[in-house]
Amino acid sequence: MTISSSPDRYTFQKENYIKRKEEQGLEPLEEYIEMFKTWKQQDEANMVNPEWRENNMEYDLRSTDWILEKVRKSNSYAQNIYAAMCNNVFQKNEFMPRLAGKTWSCSWRHAGGVISDMKEEGDYIDWYCSGIRNDSPVLLDDQFAELTEEQKNHYIESKSYVGEGHVTDEIRADLKKLGWDVTPPSDDDYL
Helix, strand or coil: CCCCCCCCCCCHHHHHHHHHHHHCCCCCCHHHHHHHHHHHHHHHHHHCCHHHHCCCHHHHHHHCHHHHHHHHHCHHHHHHHHHHHCCCEEEECCHHHHHHCCCECCCHHHHHHHHHHHHCCCCHHHCCCHHHHCCCCCCCHHHHHCCCHHHHHHHHHHCCCCCCCCCCHHHHHHHHHHCEEEECCCHHHHC
8 A cells, every 4th residue: 555645745844944044154953954854754654554544534545546636636625625634623434433532633734744745745835824825816807818827727726725624515525435524623622
């Protein structure tokens, strides 16, 4: 079983740290750079750890061909999964995880990283806070007609982005097919 990963994951912060230090005329701290390598190594170790894979929606998302294909074909679908992962709690639709009260959730930053891994490109920042990017002005017909084909496609797709925490019907159905239910978060989920 192959697990989808982005070669650029864990690079955004490291590269910007190095750039800031260069602009300041300073040497970057090797310990800080090593931290990012450690995160990547931990991710790689998780991929082969059977315990990490168990009751883990990230593993299911990154290893299921049909959902990976949908994410890779459509940025709006990818963004909608990102948005669903934010501010929500998920539970495996199986007896034992439900009985034990086991749930899965992640931060917005981690959700962005999961999508980058699923698309096999970029880093978390490509998706982080993408729900607020749907603030493009409404274009009149003559304004829309002046856009290039690429700009038109981007405009149309960006209008289907949803806010963080929103779960579209399509995403809810696909997660259910994957074996996961969205559960309302409780105060205890954020302690």
